[in-house]
Amino acid sequence: MITGITEPSQPSLQVADVTVKFGGLLALDNVTVDVPTPYLVGLIGPNGAGKTTLINAITGVAKPSSGHVVIDGKDVTGKAPSQIAHMGVARTFQLPQAFGHFTVVETMMLGAHMMLKYPWFAGVLPFGWARREEARVLEKVEEVIDFLELERYRDKVVRTLPYGVQKLVDLGRALVPNPQVLLLDEPSTGLTREEKENMARFLLRLRYERHLAMLWIEHDLELITDLADRLVALCFGQVIAVGEPKEVMRTPEVVSAYVGAAS
Amino acid sequence: MAIAALVAAAIVPFVFDTYYLSLLNLVFIACIGAIGINITTGYAGQVNLGQAGFLLVGEFVAGAIAIHIGAIWANFWIAAPAAMIAGAAVGVIVGWPALRVRGLYVTLATLAAFFVIQYLGLRYIEYLQQTLKTGIDIKLSALDLLFMTVSSERSWYYLLLSVTVVVIVAATGLAHTKAGRAWQALREHELMTEVMGIDVAHYKLIAFAVGASLASLAGMLFGFYHHSVNPEAFTVEVSVQYLAMIIIGGMGSIAGAVLGAAFVVLIPYGLEWVLDTFNAPSQFLIYFSAVRLGVFAFLMLIFLLLEPEGLIGLWERIRRFFVLWPFRFQPLEEKRR
Ligand SMILES: Nc1ncnc2c1ncn2[C@@H]1O[C@H](COP(=O)(O)OP(=O)(O)O)[C@@H](O)[C@H]1O
Ligand SMILES: [Mg+2]
Numbered sequence: 172m173i174t175g176i177t178e179p180s181q182p183s184l185q186v187a188d189v190t191v192k193f194g195g196l197l198a199l200d201n202v203t204v205d206v207p208t209p210y211l212v213g214l215i216g217p218n219g220a221g222k223t224t225l226i227n228a229i230t231g232v233a234k235p236s237s238g239h240v241v242i243d244g245k246d247v248t249g250k251a252p253s254q255i256a257h258m259g260v261a262r263t264f265q266l267p268q269a270f271g272h273f274t275v276v277e278t279m280m281l282g283a284h285m286m287l288k289y290p291w292f293a294g295v296l297p298f299g300w301a302r303r304e305e306a307r308v309l310e311k312v313e314e315v316i317d318f319l320e321l322e323r324y325r326d327k328v329v330r331t332l333p334y335g336v337q338k339l340v341d342l343g344r345a346l347v348p349n350p351q352v353l354l355l356d357e358p359s360t361g362l363t364r365e366e367k368e369n370m371a372r373f374l375l376r377l378r379y380e381r382h383l384a385m386l387w388i389e390h391d392l393e394l395i396t397d398l399a400d401r402l403v404a405l406c407f408g409q410v411i412a413v414g415e416p417k418e419v420m421r422t423p424e425v426v427s428a429y430v431g432a433a434s
Numbered sequence: 435m436a437i438a439a440l441v442a443a444a445i446v447p448f449v450f451d452t453y454y455l456s457l458l459n460l461v462f463i464a465c466i467g468a469i470g471i472n473i474t475t476g477y478a479g480q481v482n483l484g485q486a487g488f489l490l491v492g493e494f495v496a497g498a499i500a501i502h503i504g505a506i507w508a509n510f511w512i513a514a515p516a517a518m519i520a521g522a523a524v525g526v527i528v529g530w531p532a533l534r535v536r537g538l539y540v541t542l543a544t545l546a547a548f549f550v551i552q553y554l555g556l557r558y559i560e561y562l563q564q565t566l567k568t569g570i571d572i573k574l575s576a577l578d579l580l581f582m583t584v585s586s587e588r589s590w591y592y593l594l595l596s597v598t599v600v601v602i603v604a605a606t607g608l609a610h611t612k613a614g615r616a617w618q619a620l621r622e623h624e625l626m627t628e629v630m631g632i633d634v635a636h637y638k639l640i641a642f643a644v645g646a647s648l649a650s651l652a653g654m655l656f657g658f659y660h661h662s663v664n665p666e667a668f669t670v671e672v673s674v675q676y677l678a679m680i681i682i683g684g685m686g687s688i689a690g691a692v693l694g695a696a697f698v699v700l701i702p703y704g705l706e707w708v709l710d711t712f713n714a715p716s717q718f719l720i721y722f723s724a725v726r727l728g729v730f731a732f733l734m735l736i737f738l739l740l741e742p743e744g745l746i747g748l749w750e751r752i753r754r755f756f757v758l759w760p761f762r763f764q765p766l767e768e769k770r771r
Contacts, residue, residue, distance in 0.1 A: 230629050256631030269623040273615075281615045285631040291640060294611030295604035301611050348631070 182207040183384035184229065184260075184352045189238030191221075191228050191408075198224040200408040201238070206352065209382035211374070213389055213399030213416065217428060220405040222388045223265060226354045229386075230262055231255040242352060257285060261350035265357050267341035271330030275321055275340050278329055279312040282344035286311070315343045319373060335366030342373065353377070355387045359394065367391065371398060392429075396420055404428065443595055447588040455587045457703060459659065462594035463652050464695035468679040469605045469688055470648025475677065476685040477614060478641035479621025480532050484544035486672035487551035488646040490665055491524050492517040492653025494555060497572050497663035501562065505575035510584070510593070513577065513654050521650020522643040524551070529642025533635045548673060555665035577658040590659060597655070601648060605688050608644070617641050618686065649676075671727050678730040682737050684744025693745045702726060
């Protein structure tokens, strides 16, 4: 076991009995998940199990028909996504290319939007309030660029970069505003072995250095079993197993879910 | 460099005659409106077919100041903020449907708004004609600056040049700070933008407000420049021309908006000049003005299909070609860095 980790007190993120329906489809069925700080919780399950929908429900993108999402003890169910982001919840995207026309620095400055307190119209002046704050926040952005070892891509347009680098940029964008809760939607999918290990290294460093509560959707079961403090397995919108990673992997429900999905 | 440009701009009126100055003045006015629609449509992605309506708002502000409040108030320092505030207010109202609908429906809403504004404008003119016994088009007094009256082509040149430069600086500032990034982000993906803590509805409305306030400023200047309020000058074709400016110039680029404005304003005159020089029979000219809208539509198509980044993209490509010549690609070393 890794040392130096204090036992978590109150969970930073609590998902309690959340149900999400799309028409007649039960995408999430009474799902309960706790993510304490500083825990790395792995979320596994076959395609279409409802993993992305769970992240959508937490970030306010999908509206639960029942249940609660609680961040740091505050109920945020039904709040707008931008309000939930302001409570310290950040996420990465399964497909990171949406803002591909920005450079790496611009993408991260976009992620820093919440930290910029000047009124938008102060931007018309080439000096003053807006420029001072942009410079201040740019320093934080540079720290994140350093941390993710993206210096050499700093001014490159994101969509011209290798997929693995794009995923790192998306992670950086999410990290810039110093979130308390970080939701990662398949950060390693589509990456080469080497890029995957690189990504895992950064995520582990985050867990130990920044003390975040992380929920990590992952298809590489070997990887997530090694790294996660706890695993949650979803299948057809239901939690079929939760607990210590190796034990979760051994439960018959999980074994059959994956065998069923593979056949 | 900057000083050289300043000196060059200052001596232009002493080199060119009034005809060319008047063309430049029209380009400046178009630049202001094009930079405006470039914010709403180019940056924030809300395709706006109502720019002519926003221009009209500005012209009516000019008219209202000069007619109702008194010519003494026809001062740039009053008319400009008034036109911009009125434009922003109308922009927010017109942008409201964009909070509920997307894409083509937003465009239809802006088109509908244009017809409403035009209708109200024509009604207002009718009212003026009946009560004040004004002519078909309402004559405006000259525009005052603090210590002078802007009347000669040359003084208009200096005023419009200054306003255009200020608008370029301000719009560039917005584009490179949080509003500009938020606009581009919501253009690409609204939900993902919202998840980053950005209030998408708020920034959509701001994009409409800023775009319309610049159009209104341009309309106000246009009114005083022509000494008249004439709603019939602002047709749907004008809206299409403004869209053409940013499509031809390059969406989401302020330099592109400036280039596009110059291109769209000058092309008819350029063709006229060509026809004149080669002594073409006058029928050509008549045909040309009849098919002008078609010419713009055709140019827009060409650019959309072949050079979606517009003139500014074309320029970038030419520049790269000469910078790299004789190579076709960047040397590997540089790429890796
Ligand atoms: N916006 C939506 N509208 C309708 N159905 C959806 C929507 N989002 C997801 N679904 C459905 O919900 C189920 C779960 O999807 P998702 O959460 O994306 O699965 P995954 O575990 O692969 O991330 C799937 O059957 C999917 O088709
Ligand atoms: Mg998914």
